[in-house]
Amino acid sequence: MTEPEEKPSRTTPAIERAWVRWVEQRDEEARDQLIVHYSPLVKFVAGRVAAGLPAGVDTGELTGTGVFGLMDAVDRFDPSLGFKFETFAVPRIKGAILDGLRALDWVPRSVRTHSRQIETAVAKLNNELKRAPTDEEICTEIGIGLEELHKWLSTISVANVGPLDHLVGAGDGEQRQLPASPDQGPDIAIEEKELRQAMRSEIRNLPERERTVVALYYDEGMTLSEIGSVLGVTESRVSQIHSKAIIMLRSQLAAAGV
Numbered sequence: 380m381t382e383p384e385e386k387p388s389r390t391t392p393a394i395e396r397a398w399v400r401w402v403e404q405r406d407e408e409a410r411d412q413l414i415v416h417y418s419p420l421v422k423f424v425a426g427r428v429a430a431g432l433p434a435g436v437d438t439g440e441l442t443g444t445g446v447f448g449l450m451d452a453v454d455r456f457d458p459s460l461g462f463k464f465e466t467f468a469v470p471r472i473k474g475a476i477l478d479g480l481r482a483l484d485w486v487p488r489s490v491r492t493h494s495r496q497i498e499t500a501v502a503k504l505n506n507e508l509k510r511a512p513t514d515e516e517i518c519t520e521i522g523i524g525l526e527e528l529h530k531w532l533s534t535i536s537v538a539n540v541g542p543l544d545h546l547v548g549a550g551d552g553e554q555r556q557l558p559a560s561p562d563q564g565p566d567i568a569i570e571e572k573e574l575r576q577a578m579r580s581e582i583r584n585l586p587e588r589e590r591t592v593v594a595l596y597y598d599e600g601m602t603l604s605e606i607g608s609v610l611g612v613t614e615s616r617v618s619q620i621h622s623k624a625i626i627m628l629r630s631q632l633a634a635a636g637v
Contacts (some may be wrong), residue, residue: 393412394412394413394416396409397409397412397413397416398413398458401413401453402457402458402459410453410454413453414446414449414450414453417449417453417464417465417468418446418449420449420465420468420469420472421442421445421446421448421449421472422442424445424469424472424473424476425438425441425442425445425472425476426438428441428473428476428477428480429441440479441476441479441480443479444475444476444478444479444480445472445473445475445476445479446475447475448468448471448472448473448474448475448476449468449471449472449475451471451475452464452467452468452471452472453468455467455471456468487534489534490534490535493531493534493535494535494626496521496531497517497521497528497531497532497535497623497626498626498629498630500512500517500520500521501517501626501627501630502630502633502634503520504516504517504520505630505631505634506634511584511585511586511589511627514528514529514623529616529619532618532619532620532622532623533615533618533619533622535622535626536618536619536621536622577632577635578628578632581628581631581632581635582594582628584631585624585627585628588610588620589620589623589624589627590624591610592606592610592617592620592621592624593621593624593628595609596621603617603618603621604617
């Protein structure tokens with residue numbers, strides 16, 4: 380999925396001078412000035428992430444962890460390269476917030492249990508049918524009704540926050556921890572690349588509806604509401620399809636030994 384568009388901020392002559400003092404002299408006062416100036420960016424990104432989370436998650440916690448991403452961005456940014464700071468900072472702020480969510484372990488146990496049950500059923504049916512199972516077939520395997528399955532998929536959706544490769548590289552609603560930068564080791568970087576390649580290959584094996592939702596959400600950066608308008612279904616139904624797509628991808632990758 381594309382990163383959220385960065386909140387515009389006005390670069391004043393004072394901020395330009397602060398960048399010079401920080402980059403050339405490592406002036407701590409200039410660094411503090413930059414962090415304060417760009418702090419609204421953290422609130423903006425935290426708000427975008429919070430929009431997909433249940434009401435019980437404290438957005439203040441998200442903002443707090445996002446500040447660490449902003450600080451890292453200020454420390455690493457090189458204005459001479461000609462990029463906007465906001466473009467550089469947004470993925471780092473978002474990454475810090477997602478790391479914070481993982482540390483909070485906020486996904487309810489019941490959600491993990493339902494996710495595991497559906498994933499087990501999908502894996503079994505994939506093996507038996509040699510194709511992706513329908514919702515009705517999953518219901519029969521688990522022993523629940525269609526309405527109950529859709530309810531489970533809706534609740535599972537709250538755990539599906541973050542980049543696609545993090546989501547499908549995990550199970551039971553827990554995201555896989557992948558490196559924030561290549562500095563953390565060539566072996567992990569190779570593993571990351573292999574996961575992405577396998578994931579893209581398995582996406583092509585998804586049913587058309589699930590494949591479409593994944594493409595529009597992660598490649599085109601559309602919201603669930605916008606996808607619903609395109610497909611002619613409710614946002615809630617898109618959320619369910621998205622959850623099922625993630626579970627199917629996990630199952631397919633596991634079967635492929637990834």
